[in-house]
Amino acid sequence: MGFYIRKSVKAGPFRFNLSKSGIGVSSGVPGFRLGRGPRGNYVHAGRHGAYYRKSLGGSGTRSGSGSGTRSGRRGTGRARARQGTPTTGGVPGPSLRDATGVEPLHLEPTGGGDLVDQMNEAAGRRAWFWPSVALFALVGLVTMPLGLLAWLVAIPACWWLWQRDRARRTAVVMYDVEDELDEWFDALVGNWAWLTGSERIWRVVAEGAVASPGQRKSRAGATDLVRREVARASLEGPRHLTSNVVVPTLAAGSSALYFLPDRVLVRDGKHYTDVAYEHLTSTAGTTTFIEQPGTVPSDARQTGSTWQHVNKDGSPDRRFSHNTRLAVVQYDQWRARSTHGLDWRVQVSRENAARAISQTLAQRPGPA
Structure with a gap:
């Protein structure tokens, strides 16, 4: 394969993996991930060399995702102005x-395909991260000193919204x-x-x-x-x-x-x-x-x-x-x-x- 190919890409909290068997997707945190691949659903846990993996049953489906099509050669020309x-x-x-x-x-x-529809749908979705940051910041300022507690709650909430926005506003295509x-x-x-x-x-x-x-x-x-x-x-x-x-x-x-x-x-x-x-x-x-x-x-x-x-x-x-x-x-x-x-x-x-x-x-x- 060429130097530009990557086997794994991320979109928000999701990771898409390309293998000879097909395309799989997983989500989780360091040390624990749930996933679905060509061979079914699975859970993967562990860090620092000790890992546990178990299949959860269910047959996987192979994703159809933008494989490279081929077209005819085009000619070149020269123009002067x-x-x-x-x-x-x-x-x-x-x-x-x-x-x-x-x-x-x-x-x-x-x-061909539905890639353009997916791109337009992703681009048209509203992002909630920045409005939420502004809202939490305002609530925290108004309710001081209790606002410090609101800001502590806002950190994981805004992180989750940021990851959610990235996933919702992104179309994923894997080429082989x-x-x-x-x-x-x-x-x-x-x-x-x-x-x-x-x-x-x-x-x-x-x-x-x-x-x-x-x-x-x-x-x-x-x-x-x-x-x-x-x-x-x-x-x-x-x-x-x-x-x-x-x-x-x-x-x-x-x-x-x-x-x-x-x-x-x-x-x-x-x-x-x-x-x-x-x-x-x-x-x-x-x-x-x-x-x-x-x-x-x-x-x-x-x-x-x-x-x-x-x-x-x-x-x-x-x-x-x-x-x-x-x-x-x-x-x-x-x-x-x-x-x-x-x-x-x-x-x-x-x-x-x-x-x-x-x-x-x-x-x-x-x-x-």
């Missing part, structure tokens, strides 16, 4: 149109991937370092063409304008999911993509949907972007320079005494789209990062 940052100059700017595709709320799940799918997902996790190691990542959320010569002259000669929001790559996974695999994650604002072995989870706020890999198209390329002085990431490649107010021949417009010199930078651009309306366009400061991720997604093995 000249993009500029909006600037001031007294000339009305072009209108920007949304570039984020269909909202996840209206994106129909295509990954192997062979080519195991190697592919292992490679995706490893290559995700191209993104986590990038100094800057952005998601393009709106774009518009600079149509008139007057607009281009006051906007450093840019032919297109975009609006971006800062994105972050990690291996954290969604907060409402507990799994035995690490999850490559790309988050921007209130939205995020989570790459699981069998699907891509899509989040917008507390709403989840998914996209099957056979419906996902990934392309990579480069794009040029005009940056303000001092904002160029250290791992990006600067290809030239221009001016805030520029003439048609590229020379600075001498009518402006304060005409800032700007950097022209080349970024990697990665675009993930689905046939159902998902559209994520990402700029990465690290060179070749987009190509590494896009090629890895394209190499996902198809059905046997």
